[in-house]
Amino acid sequence: MTNINGKAYAMNAVTPMKTWKTPILLAVFFLIGVFKSAQKGLVDLSFIHFARWVVVQNNQFPRLAPEQPEEQLKYDYLLFFSNFNGTWNEYIDAFSAVLSSGLNLIWRWSEKFPGSVPVTAFKRYISLVQFDTDYYYTAYPYATTSDVKAAIRVDDALQEFANRAAGLTPEEFQQSYLQLLVKVQADIGALGPAPMGT
Amino acid sequence: MANQNGNMYGLTILSPIIDDPKSKVSHDSALRLYLQNMPRHAYSPFTKVSGTHFCRLVVMDDVVFVGSPAAEEHLKSKYLVFNSNLYGGLDAYLAEMARKIPDVVDDIWSHCVGYPGVADPSAFAAYMKKCQIETTFFFADVNDKTVEQTLRALQMKVEFTAFIERNQGASPAGLLREFAAFWERVRELPLPPAGVKDLAKSHAAIA
Numbered sequence: 001m002t003n004i005n006g007k008a009y010a011m012n013a014v015t016p017m018k019t020w021k022t023p024i025l026l027a028v029f030f031l032i033g034v035f036k037s038a039q040k041g042l043v044d045l046s047f048i049h050f051a052r053w054v055v056v057q058n059n060q061f062p063r064l065a066p067e068q069p070e071e072q073l074k075y076d077y078l079l080f081f082s083n084f085n086g087t088w089n090e091y092i093d094a095f096s097a098v099l100s101s102g103l104n105l106i107w108r109w110s111e112k113f114p115g116s117v118p119v120t121a122f123k124r125y126i127s128l129v130q131f132d133t134d135y136y137y138t139a140y141p142y143a144t145t146s147d148v149k150a151a152i153r154v155d156d157a158l159q160e161f162a163n164r165a166a167g168l169t170p171e172e173f174q175q176s177y178l179q180l181l182v183k184v185q186a187d188i189g190a191l192g193p194a195p196m197g198t
Numbered sequence: 199m200a201n202q203n204g205n206m207y208g209l210t211i212l213s214p215i216i217d218d219p220k221s222k223v224s225h226d227s228a229l230r231l232y233l234q235n236m237p238r239h240a241y242s243p244f245t246k247v248s249g250t251h252f253c254r255l256v257v258m259d260d261v262v263f264v265g266s267p268a269a270e271e272h273l274k275s276k277y278l279v280f281n282s283n284l285y286g287g288l289d290a291y292l293a294e295m296a297r298k299i300p301d302v303v304d305d306i307w308s309h310c311v312g313y314p315g316v317a318d319p320s321a322f323a324a325y326m327k328k329c330q331i332e333t334t335f336f337f338a339d340v341n342d343k344t345v346e347q348t349l350r351a352l353q354m355k356v357e358f359t360a361f362i363e364r365n366q367g368a369s370p371a372g373l374l375r376e377f378a379a380f381w382e383r384v385r386e387l388p389l390p391p392a393g394v395k396d397l398a399k400s401h402a403a404i405a
Contacts, residue, residue, distance in 0.1 A: 005238075006395055010254050012279070014262055016271075029335040033200065042337055050252055050283040051337045052208045061212065061277070062329045064312030068214055069274035077261055079210075079331075081281050083252045111268040129262045134233040135255040137244040139392040143352050145339045151355035152343065158358055162381050170370035177373060181362065188359045191352070191397060 003133045006141025007194045008049065009091065010133040011082040013126060015110035016075035022055060025078070025109045029053065041099045047091070049138075049145045051082040053106065078110055085144040087195050092123050142191050150187035157184050201333045204341025206251070207288055208333040211280040211326055213310040215257070225309040226257050226276045232305060233257075238393075245392040246298040249291050251345055253282035255306065278310055285344045292323040349390050356397060357384050 003010050017025065032038045042048060058073035084091050095103060096119040103116040114121040140148070161180045165173055201208050216225040223231075233255055237243065244250045256279040263270040284291050295303055296319040303322070307313040312328075314321040340348070361380050365373055390397055 002234075008252065010252075012254075012256055012258075014258070016261065016264060016268060026334065029200070033335060039337065043339065046339070048337065049339055050206070050208070052210065052281075052333045053335045054210050054331055055334045056212070056331055060331060061273070061275070062214055062331075064214060064310075064325075064328060068217075068311045071274055073261075073273075074269050074271055075261075079279075081210075081254070083283065110264075112264040125264075128264060131256065131258060131262075133254050133256050134230055135236055135238075136252075137238070137242045137250065137254070137393065138252045139245070139250060139345045140348060140352060140397075141239065141393070141395050142397045147352065147355070148340055148343075148348055151348075151351035152340065154358055155351035155354045158354060165377070168374075170374045173374045173377070174370040177377070184358075188355065188362060190359065191356065 002136050004194075005136045005138050007085050007144050008083050008136070008138050008141060009086070009088060010136045011080070011084065011088075011091070012131050012133060013080040013129045014131065015078045015080075015107065015113065015129050017055075017078055017109050017111065019058060019074075019076050021109040022057060022076045025055060025106070028105055029055075038102070041102055045094060045098060046146050046149070047085040047094070047144065049083040049085070049148075051080070051084070054079040054081070075111070078107070083138070085146075085195075089123075090195075092126055093119060096122050142194075147191055153187050154184050200336055201288075203336045203338040205285055205343075206336070206338040206341045207282075207284050207286065207291070208336035208338075209280070209282040209284060209288060209291070210331045210333050211278075211329045212258075212331055213278045213280070213307060213313070213329045214275040215278055215309055216311055217275060226259070229278065229306065229309040230257050236302070240391050240394045242393045243299040243302040247284075247291070247294050248345060248392075249284040249286045249294065250392075251283045251285065251348070253280070253284075255280055275311070278306070283338065288327075289323065292326055293319055296322050345392055346389060349392060352397060353387065353390050354384065357387070 055076060055078055057076045061071045063070055096116045100116040107113045114125050116122045157180060165176060168176060218225060244253055258277045258279050260273050296316040300316040303316050314325050316322045365376050368376060
């Protein structure tokens with residue numbers, strides 16, 4: 001399935017919005033951008049590499065030639081693209097359980113959004129508005145975003161340790177090495193297989 | 199600017215697909231078939247565009263009708279969505295696409311309205327920017343590492359985990375000697391290739 005590449009899942013969704021609601025949503029995103037604490041939930045979930053929301057106003061669909069028919073849309077559209085780890089069901093369940101108020105704040109302006117709780121209605125809505133990916137590339141399919149963050153911490157710690165270790169006696173080296181292991185113990189380990197299922 | 203998060207750039211392109219009733223195979227079908235058969239993983243053309251962390255290509259057939267009382271409406275064109283999460287700036291990225299994978303770019307975007315080709319990189323960049331939609335909100339969990347730095351860090355994590363396992367219970371002198379050899383070796387290791395599905399297999403090949 002092209003939505004999946006190794007441990008990453010590419011989600012695309014499009015939802016219609018009445019045009020008068022668009023400025024409200026833009027203000028919401030502006031505030032989320034300014035107040036970084038509002039992004040804490042996304043960071044804490046730690047299974048999203050990258051995600052984006054794109055508001056396409058009804059007159060913004062690119063028209064590049066006179067022979068291309070002009071779009072005549074009543075609604076503006078909210079596009080959502082995510083690169084997450086795990087299965088679709090796990091993702092939607094976690095979103096609904098952990099970020100329900102944040103999601104509601106973003107999607108409540110879309111037509112017929114049922115709310116992110118209860119999760120069954122939310123899943124039905126996402127299934128309806130999702131469209132599939134034709135080609136999906138990632139430079140590191142075998143790594144989750146937690147793997148990437150752990151690897152960066154290990155790499156940084158190791159570089160720092162190697163610089164510090166030069167010139168130590170064997171006993172001092174061992175002591176310092178054990179301190180390094182304590183520091184990175186939560187970040188080492190195998191990368192593990194990709195999840196099975198949907 | 200919402201396209202940017204740290205050093206990451208969230209590129210969103212919507213290119214209208216040519217609608218030619220006279221073609222034997224519609225452009226959107228031909229494009230889908232091309233994308234279906236485009237090489238993947240370590241053989242993906244996007245491995246050559248060095249800033250690409252993640253990207254996707256999607257044929258968007260239409261907008262969605264979510265049910266009454268919402269109004270039902272339809273797009274008059276289909277659009278190719280190109281969505282890339284890249285390190286660095288847009289101009290350099292588009293220039294690299296034109297330089298490193300010109301045939302692939304031509305094969306894909308020649309199905310789109312007004313595409314000028316990559317022979318003139320500035321015309322190509324201008325075309326892509328005409329198709330660009332500003333990202334409203336862009337989230338990047340890690341926003342300050344190049345692809346190369348990320349691959350190197352993942353390689354280091356795997357190598358160091360194996361080192362720890364091999365050297366449990368080593369004497370202080372043995373540990374010092376083994377670490378010196380390990381450090382010298384890992385610094386010389388070639389970078390794991392981008393796009394490979396399994397790092398362990400690429401590692402075995404490198405070793």
